[in-house]
Amino acid sequence: MAESPARRGALRRPGLLNQLLWVSERSMASEVTPSPTGDELIAPRAIRPIAEWLADLGAVVIGWITSLGNISLFTLRTLSWMFARLPRRDTLLPAFYQIGVLSLPVVALTGTFIGMVLAVQSYSQFRMLHLETRLGAVINMSLVRELGPVLAATMLAGRVGSAMAAELGTMRVTEQIDALASMGANPIFYLVVPRFLGCLLLIPALTIMADFMGIVGGWFYCIVILNIDAHHYWEHSQAFVGSFDLFSGVFKSFFFGAAISLISCHRGFHCDPGAEGVGRAATGAFVYSFVTILAIDLMLGILLDSIYYTLWPEAGRLI
Amino acid sequence: MRSARPISLCHASQEFTDMMSRNTAPTAHEHDAQQALIEVRSLHVTFGRQRVLRDINLHVPRGQTLAIIGESGCGKTVLMKTIIALVRPTRGTVLFDGSDMFALRERELSQQRTRFGFVFQGAALFDSMTVFQNVAFPLKEHTRKSLEEITSMVHARIREVGLPLSVLEKKPAELSGGMRKRVGLARALILEPEVMLYDEPTTGLDPIMSDVINELILRTRRRHPVTSILVTHDMRTAHKVADRIVMLYPLSRLSADESQILFDGTVDEIDHADDPRVTQFVRGEARERLMEIGEAV
Ligand SMILES: Nc1ncnc2c1ncn2[C@@H]1O[C@H](COP(=O)(O)OP(=O)(O)OP(=O)(O)O)[C@@H](O)[C@H]1O
Ligand SMILES: [Mg+2]
Helix, strand or coil: CCCCHHHHHHCCCCCHHHHHHHHHHCCHHHHCCCCCCHHHCCCCHHHHHHHHHHHHHHHHHHHHHHHHHHHHHHHHHHHHHHHHCCCCHHHHHHHHHHHHHCCHHHHHHHHHHHHHHHHHHHHHHHHHCCCHHHHHHHHHHHHHHHHHHHHHHHHHHHHHHHHHHHHHHHHHHCCHHHHHHHCCCCHHHHHHHHHHHHHHHHHHHHHHHHHHHHHHHHHHHHHHHCCCCHHHHHHHHHHHCCHHHHHHHHHHHHHHHHHHHHHHHHHHHCCCCHHHHHHHHHHHHHHHHHHHHHHHHHHHHHHHHHHHHHHCHHHHHCC | CCCCCCCCHHHHHHHHHHHHHHHHCCCHHHHHHHHEEEEEEEEEEEECCEEEEEEEEEEEECCCEEEEECCCCCCHHHHHHHHCCCCCCCEEEEEECCEECCCCCHHHHHHHHCCEEEECCCCCCCCCCCHHHHHHHHHHHHCCCCHHHHHHHHHHHHHHCCCCHHHCCCCHHHCCHHHHHHHHHHHHHCCCCCEEEEECCCCCCCHHHHHHHHHHHHHHHHHCCCEEEEECCCHHHHHHHCCEEEEECCHHHCCCCCCCEEEEECHHHHHCCCCHHHHHHHHCCCCHHHHHHHHHC
């Protein structure tokens, strides 16, 4: 068949990045060639179970690395679309409403309870040492640094993350994502970027809400119910909880929000067919988000601590 | 129906070899290869371990209406989705208007896709939007038309597919299957794209509505030059609208060296096709498949 040079030029090999991006859009499953399993290995009967076990382990590890690569590319694409242009208001507002406004009551409620529970649990110990008024420092410190951000993120993952995964998963299964793409709208830009922005920008507000309501809950239990001296309660709180603590909590929450939205949307985009697939995407979104939240929390906790002691070396010597 | 010709088996296999050689030799269609708007080049698609498409070559010249037929599960939908790059081939590629669909950047690909209209087999309407929002979606996304203009265009399209305007405020879940399909058709047509890909547009519709859709496909072609690929099981539709018919065959029933495209020719040619598998499909006869079912039971 005769070909014009121009046409041959058009048939250039797709770039590596392009190929990688593709792989991240469609599930890897379609590209994998069958690999030899344990059965096909030439192995004496005795070590065959071990070989099989190793093969299974290898498959799991490869699966993990693949999904890690997949989600990294997914993140890159989301970021590149986000910086390319801003989504339209009619896609942004519903996402913000869903993520921010509707999550506020649950976060406030659970925050209040956590504050009270903290008071209940630590009161008897502190009482034995006659340090009741120090409860303010303990409760408010743990709320602002740890529990507020983690609680808000957990509620967001449970309420919004799994809903996003189920919603996008259903869209994948019923070909709505394909339909979107076929009409020249980029599904990442149209579906993921608004949700990502919503989680990223609104989770600090949710965190502050959880902090605030937790503090209110702790105050209510300590002062109103246990009759601890309010003046010293607040004095100790003020002495120990600084703006760096508030900052570190809010700073962490940005990462939590980004992780929740990316993991959940990614789960939805790579949903297996059928109702079962959608269900698995929804639970997977929550479980992976939660694990990731705690892992990020640990790493950022260590990082922020070392920053704190670098900035204020004398802080460690105060107590 | 056409009179059935007696088929002697050895005769048929002789004819079949002739057919095959005719398929590999340059056919009339390949003269148009230079102007081909869509060119599918040695396309292979594999899902996991299942091979669905093997070495598909297809040239669709500008302005042609091509019908793809073939039994359920042979890969027609996958082929259509590969053409607009929704499925990535394991090997081979698709050239659209001279550019490789799989070498484009995301932005360029989106741009190229606006030149297509795709009617999904299962309609694939956005279920969070009303019918109006669904049909207006491409207009809002790609044009700067005012709301009045959009409304009048949506109304025109909805009437064209034989739906009452009262459906506009409904959600897709409140419609019947056939109605949904027609909304999908209206949505695909609204930008008057250069290429229409219809995946079984008349399946599940009553005979009258099927004919309305056939007429609509013809009318669309008359109104502006459009290249169409149409997947159908309905030979009436194929006869009525197609310039050319391609028949795919499931890979599982083919030997390794056979082409997956069993037939490629005009509508008249398919009535006189020599391959027994083609005539079996065209006439809708179960033949040896009954034996397979018998074995299974
Ligand atoms: N996303 C996918 N993942 C795995 N397998 C798939 C996928 N899509 C299609 N297949 C397989 O590819 C084959 C061809 O499917 P396709 O939908 O193209 O059939 P079809 O010719 O359109 O059939 P029908 O006429 O029933 O619509 C089927 O056997 C199906 O199992
Ligand atoms: Mg199909």
